[in-house]
Amino acid sequence: MTEKHLSSQFDSELTSICSKLMEMGGLLEIQIQNAIQALAQFSIPLADEVIQTEDRVDMMEVAIDHALTSIIARRQPAARDLRLLLAISKITTNLERAGDEANKIARRVKSIVESASARKMPIGDLRLASGMAITLIRRALDAFARLDLDTAVSILKEDDLIDQEFKGFTRKLITYMMEDPRTIGDSLNLLFLAKAIERIGDHAKNIAEFIIYIVKGTDVRHSSLTHIESVVQ
């Protein structure tokens, strides 16, 4: 086999891994959407669907991991290709974790639906943050498909908004708990929900960082935004 032939086969293996990753991403987007819709509509069937589909997300992660290990062992890729493969591995992990959060939301929804008092809590206030989390994940996956640095950077910026929402919501729950200690149980439930949504935002942010790593070769985790912007310039 000629050199060229070899590398084009490598390329097609790489493309197939990317496609698998995007497929996992697509499934995950639906999982998050369904979990959040289950919360908004107090829908047990939808929550159950999320919980059942969780296995498929996990299986996809395993499949991608296998493919990655095999391609690295056989091809011993260098530099840029290796960087891409490593980043894909990290992104897969982040997607799987975001899937766990969706699963957690679905489980909490089930316990909330069953309690009459929990339904009276300010669940509507989570709508904004959850909408943002869905959008962030979608945009992170789009940015990966397009290797789009601009979007990646703007995701890093926007994740702060979710964090702010989360803090505001926490403060509100604390006032609820102080006014009426009977709401503590329900408030904690909501707090977990809010935390799960916030984490989904964090995973989107991590994915955005790996996109910058793929394109620029710089690890921008734990760096300030201004530093990241200077890297991307």
Added chain:
Amino acid sequence: MYSMLFRLTVLFLLMGAGAGFASLFKHTIPSVALGVALGSGLWLVWDTWRFLRFLDWLRRLHETPDAPPRLSGLWREAAQRVSRLLRKQARLTRESEARLENLQAGLQASPNGVIVLDEHTHIEWCNQMACRHFGLDARRDIAQSVTHLLRDPAFVAHLAARDFEQAVIMTSPVSSEAHPLRLSVRLCPYGQGRLLLISQDITVFEQAEAMQRDFVANVSHEIRTPLTVLAGFVETMQTLALSEDEHREYLDRMAQQAGHMRRLVDDLLMLSRLEGSPPPGLEDWTPIAVVLAQIEADARALSALTTGASAPQRLVFPAAAALPQAGEIAGAATELQSALSNLVNNAIRYTPPGGDIEIRWEAQPDGTACFSVRDSGPGIAPEHLPRLTERFYRVDSAFSRATGGTGLGLSIVKHVLQRHEATLTVDSAPGQGACFMVTFPAYRVRGEIAAGGAGM
């Protein structure tokens, strides 16, 4: 033919000239032969020079498409033919480019999203509508694998199964709560393994379908409730021997249920009339004073009926003295009357005894006029506000039904106002009372209307 003759002539002439030139010196055969050779040599040089000019033009043709060089004879014809061929080629290319552009413009104009996929399902071209449906970028996303951007598992499975029979229904990736977007996506195979993806916006269609479904379910439910009660009384009266008083009480209750059903049917008929008839024109002007006076009379009667004398509601209407200057509204008087009094009736019914209700009619600085009803009742939580005008929507259905409500009042109001190009805004929060405001466009009001105070 001519140029061939010309070439031969020139050749012989040159050869003859060479021979003649040689014969000037000595009359020997070899010198004549030399002269002929010299002549043909000269000809060769000249011809080669012309050939080189021709070749040079050909070589430079793709950069600078000049006219062919001035040549004579066969070379000229060759140059002209080449140049004509090229011109024709260029015209054909231009034409087919124009055709392609027309085709693309046609696909752009399509109300559907169109994506052309190559045999590896990579995006080859997409129209503006497809960009809007899927959040694509018509330039950057070319050559991108379509499933990398359209990741909905239902679509991915559909594509993998190469299901060309059915459409797949999916939520657009750019759909949001504020702007929901549902799509029906079809794949059509063509050429060799290539696909055309066509997407259609079915949001409105789905909403209409859901609304119709809900409506039928709601109407049946609303009619069944009083009907069940009515049937229950009939059965009781048939099977039990009742005293005179019981008899009367049962009949009263039955009349009440029948009345409720009649109101329901009346409201439904009113709604379908509103939907079916053309909107009221701008010719019929109604003095607002008449409408307001009628509303006030009805309101006071209703309030007295519902709250009793111990803690009456305080009703504030525009002062009677101001009414002659209230101006006029263009529209259907009976519709407006019923819509506006519906709002006032709601305020009276949902505000507890002793509460305040204030009705205003004022001109706004921008020329529009505003009718408003403010009450001190329980108010309405924000999640209910956008749904109030839906048919049969009630915040607290048990209470509303107990007070004789059908849940159609505000949908009638909305319809009437839409027909008058007026808008309804509700300003309310739980515990803060409610304020329903109707704003009429400037061209539907005339006359001296008192301007709005600072409170508005």
